[in-house]
Amino acid sequence: MTAIKIAESLGRMFYLVSPSRHFFVTVGEVEPYVSDATIWFLFFIAAELIYFTVADKRKGLKRHDGKWDQGKYRMNDMIGSLGAGSVQQMSRFFLGSLQMVTYNYIWDNYRVPGLAFETFHLPTWIGCFLATDFMYYWFHRAAHEVNIFWAGHSVHHSSEYYNATTALRQSLAQTYTSFFFNLPLAVVFSPAQFAVHTQLNLLFQFWIHTEIVPRMGWLEYIINTPSAHRVHHGRNPYCIDKNYAGTLIIWDRMFGTYADERIYPDVVATKEEEEPVAYGLTHPINTFDPVAIQLGHFKHIWNMLWITPGLVNKFKVVFYGPGWHPGTPRTGLLSEIPDVDLKNPPKKYDPILPRKFNYYIATHFAIVMVVGSALLGELYKILPLRYTQAICVAFLVSLVSLAKIMDAKEYGLKVELARCLTFFLLAEFVARSGFYEQTYWQRRGTLCVADTFFVSSLFIGWNIYKLGSSWAAVVPDTPKKGQDIKDKIKTN
Numbered sequence: 001m002t003a004i005k006i007a008e009s010l011g012r013m014f015y016l017v018s019p020s021r022h023f024f025v026t027v028g029e030v031e032p033y034v035s036d037a038t039i040w041f042l043f044f045i046a047a048e049l050i051y052f053t054v055a056d057k058r059k060g061l062k063r064h065d066g067k068w069d070q071g072k073y074r075m076n077d078m079i080g081s082l083g084a085g086s087v088q089q090m091s092r093f094f095l096g097s098l099q100m101v102t103y104n105y106i107w108d109n110y111r112v113p114g115l116a117f118e119t120f121h122l123p124t125w126i127g128c129f130l131a132t133d134f135m136y137y138w139f140h141r142a143a144h145e146v147n148i149f150w151a152g153h154s155v156h157h158s159s160e161y162y163n164a165t166t167a168l169r170q171s172l173a174q175t176y177t178s179f180f181f182n183l184p185l186a187v188v189f190s191p192a193q194f195a196v197h198t199q200l201n202l203l204f205q206f207w208i209h210t211e212i213v214p215r216m217g218w219l220e221y222i223i224n225t226p227s228a229h230r231v232h233h234g235r236n237p238y239c240i241d242k243n244y245a246g247t248l249i250i251w252d253r254m255f256g257t258y259a260d261e262r263i264y265p266d267v268v269a270t271k272e273e274e275e276p277v278a279y280g281l282t283h284p285i286n287t288f289d290p291v292a293i294q295l296g297h298f299k300h301i302w303n304m305l306w307i308t309p310g311l312v313n314k315f316k317v318v319f320y321g322p323g324w325h326p327g328t329p330r331t332g333l334l335s336e337i338p339d340v341d342l343k344n345p346p347k348k349y350d351p352i353l354p355r356k357f358n359y360y361i362a363t364h365f366a367i368v369m370v371v372g373s374a375l376l377g378e379l380y381k382i383l384p385l386r387y388t389q390a391i392c393v394a395f396l397v398s399l400v401s402l403a404k405i406m407d408a409k410e411y412g413l414k415v416e417l418a419r420c421l422t423f424f425l426l427a428e429f430v431a432r433s434g435f436y437e438q439t440y441w442q443r444r445g446t447l448c449v450a451d452t453f454f455v456s457s458l459f460i461g462w463n464i465y466k467l468g469s470s471w472a473a474v475v476p477d478t479p480k481k482g483q484d485i486k487d488k489i490k491t492n
Contacts, residue, residue: 008021095176163210
């Protein structure tokens with residue numbers, strides 16, 4: 001890759017691109033910018049980790065004021081975020097690209113005549129940039145103010161940390177609900193133009209997930225910045241339903257949904273008025289299980305439907321805000337959002353495990369991510385679809401099994417033992433049965449995988465025998481999601 005290509009690839013992370021070099025006539029010409037940016041995702045994650053552990057003068061992973069003495073990264077949370085992002089990317093091998101199929105249909109049948117430009121047209125390129133970002137604002141706002149959309153989007157907000165890996169914690173369901181908001185663009189902008197801008201819009205939102213970058217002066221009035229987006233990820237009452245911007249913050253300022261981060265002298269008058277952002281959901285999900293993270297709020301909606309009386313109220317459970325219950329406004333009451341005690345900030349979900357299990361989880365997650373990265377990169381292009389789907393299922397099973405250990409479930413080790421033995425037998429079968437034609441080194445590699453899972457099963461089995469169900473520390477008792485709302489409904 002030439003220096004120009006590298007600079008161009010890096011520029012896409014900040015929407016700093018040459019419009020003429022990012023104009024295409026057909027969708028097939030558009031490069032997969034998001035997939036190609038994997039190297040930059042890893043680079044920024046590594047750079048942020050190095051900064052917090054080496055260069056940060058406030059003794060590493062801690063806040064400066066001593067009150068919020070919390071790390072900026074945790075291995076379990078990072079695995080939860082990277083796992084969620086990988087699952088979302090792999091969904092395309094099962095469900096396809098519904099958005100582009102629908103967008104293409106509208107463009108082919110209902111577009112405004114005369115807008116299918118065969119050569120670069122700057123006004124249209126800029127118009128598509130603005131329109132894509134504008135529609136993202138309204139989708140993002142709906143994702144917070146409509147419960148069924150929040151069920152998908154809440155996945156992204158479920159991390160209690162705010163770092164580069166949080167940007168990759170993406171929702172499977174959101175992929176197949178957000179595209180409705182983009183369909184009106186298909187009557188004006190070609191699928192190729194839309195494919196460019198929807199990817200660049202998404203890439204821009206990666207770098208703003210960091211606590212390192214402070215306020216950015218006059219840019220705070222124009223673009224979405226780390227400071228503005230930190231507010232968006234807050235569970236503090238002043239952060240709720242604020243700063244929906246994708247690339248341009250002007251939409252929030254225009255529609256009254258902007259809020260400043262309350263830790264800067266030009267925002268608050270005194271030190272006592274400062275209020276650092278507490279990240280995550282107002283009712284934490286308290287798990288690293290990727291299936292539970294993806295489906296947790298859908299389960300909550302289902303439970304609320306059962307206990308909420310009346311058909312009209314049941315409709316509102318689905319299509320009003322996530323904080324709504326009978327007797328409240330459409331988006332709920334801000335006064336019912338739990339306050340954040342600045343002197344005693346909320347404890348983050350972080351079950352304590354024996355160190356050897358942390359090493360074990362890190363090793364197996366690294367194996368899982370190598371396989372996942374290979375599959376999403378080039379491997380899927382040469383494998384039959386059914387093999388690709390089988391690897392995706394194995395990937396998800398591995399994430400769930402490791403999550404059971406990270407959640408300190410009593411049965412976690414038994415689930416992991418079953419996974420290791422199953423994968424050992426599968427790898428042995430593939431290597432020795434002639435299931436498909438393999439080179440010598442491919443066969444040796446498969447046998448090495450089998451040996452890894454065999455040794456892992458011995459390690460897990462021995463710990464089950466020695467430690468039993470008391471292998472991990474006790475997980476802190478936390479309220480169930482939405483229990484306060486359920487109590488209000490029962491009271492009424």
